[in-house]
Amino acid sequence: MADLHSTFLEFDDIIKLSSDKKKSLRTSRNSIREDIRDYFDENRDKHTVSFKGQGSFLMNTTIEPLSGEYDVDDGVYIFGKEEDKPTVQTAHNWIYNAVKDRTSSEPLDKNTCVRVIYKKDYHVDLPIYYKTDKSDDQFILDDEVPLLAHKSKGWVESDPYAFKKWFDDQAKSRPQLKRIVRYLKAWSNKKQEDNSLLRFPSGMVFTILASENYVSNGRDDKALLGTLKAIQQSIDDIKFLSANYSCYRPTVDMYENLLDKYSSQGTKSSFLNALDSFIKSGEQAVELESKKDACAKWQKHLGDRFPCSNVKDNNAESSAKVFASPDIIKRDNKSA
Template sequence: MFDCSKDLLAFHKAEVALPKDERDNMRERRDANRKRLKDGLAKAKNAAPWDQASQGSYAMWTMVQLPDGDHDIDDGVYFLRDDLKGAQGADMTALAARQMVRDAIDDGSFAKKPEVRKNCVRIYYAEGYHVDIPVYRVTIGKDVFDKETYLYELASSDWKKSDARDVTRWFNDKNKERSPDFESTEGQMRRVVRYIKFYVKSRASWTGILSGFGITKLVTEKYWANADREDVALYETIKAIRDRLQFNLVVTHPIQGNGDITNGVDDARARKLKEKLDDALAALKPLFVHNCTRETALGCWDKVFATKFFCDRLESKKSEEAAALSASRVMTDGLLSAAA
């Protein structure tokens, strides 16, 4: 396979990974909402949160740059069960808890009012961003050894045992365990997740593809580490996922008891992902031809990611070499003139 590893790493840094200033802006919005929520709860004389924690791709550092800028942050809020009581002292319903959070955070500053959704409260921003706030209750008990236990439940259609932080810990552990470069970088497995997530978002016309979470789970299943070749690691992982989906479209949730990410044995979104991975592998076939040129190889990666980044690197290199050659000739001509 023609070596484009350095080019792929450059592409990841420039076009795929979320820039620091963008993460910083998202964190500022998250923190502003945390303060807004606490102030609103206090104003309504409701209990303060027991904890707040970022979740999802933001917490796992698997976010990618998107053309429409529609990034979302999941920022869970946790309340003690004893603090979530109705007027008569009974447990607050899951819907009432979400409504309480929606009312507290709606201070009138949003152009579009925050919305109660099935699994969260959603806050919309004019720039296309949104922040999802899942609401949890925490029941603290003790086991037979008198050690504290914690039961986390998500306010969904009812209270459902769940804690998205378990997913964050699961992924971070897998990335640390399996990435050969984890000690010196953020982890190759994390980058491979980003490449594939970026790929499936690279065309506006591509819809109905498996979620980023589903892709993340598949990468942890089929990741091919390669400390020396970033491009080989990505190619082999794509191929392994494609082969896996060829025979089994079911993608299970990584945390036991949470069911499947996909819907049934013939999930349309998983099938669509397989088809797009087929397309990527077909586009990369010329890289395995024995006389493949650098220009051809870079063109293949451009085709995969619907970009001009790779071939632009080639043109930039040619321009630099031409400029260096021109400068060398000028210097040589000057020396010859002086000698004459």
């Protein structure tokens, strides 16, 4: 049977951020931090500011996007007394004014962050938090949950660093898990590049689903397949009556179903159909004798970056297993 573990490892090297790109992103992020520190030193005498990275960049699950535009999240934490807490819009204005001259592009004041845009390369999202309690060395680890400046909801509890700690614990003795998350993100990225109208769940959703349904295996192809099947059995309530189409944060807010945003009939069906097709192709791939044929099965879902050109069969002729029937027909009448 075709063993493509080494091909998946090669794929991981292709899609994960290079050390040079990480260095470049950190340099830009740190420059933005200095802008904000300077602004607070000059304009705010009742508040101090600090920072905490968050999201996939900090968890080392960021992938090279097919669009070429990277997304970095850096939490801005404002400290002050309760009575000095600004309005949400005022907090956004402070950060916007601090970074407005950082690049030639005007920042975007979004619902949950201020975005600094580096043209045709990447952007840095700056979610803004308020805390009335500070420890000099581990400010984020105290009992007070930070409040996120959400323009439509007001100040709401949010703790992305707690999520980062949770994932670190999940991956601490399972380094394969981070690769599985990156493979899932590459799959999602490819599907949405193929169809810009298609809405796939967020990277956070895939991170949670992979962590909670992770299936370990000495081969990454089998580990990915096992994890996909476990995810499907967990959330596909169309095929499995015991499944529940839901995904909850392990940290604040633990009662928000993150899949609700992707539960409209068309969005849900498209995602679950794509998941089912991916699984069927994976099942066929691990049973094939020919590595080239198996690689083509995976490449259909992971994209041209999946390095099939480097795969060689031991036999001169393909020894692919012949299926008695074509790929199983899905709900959308497309084969795996």
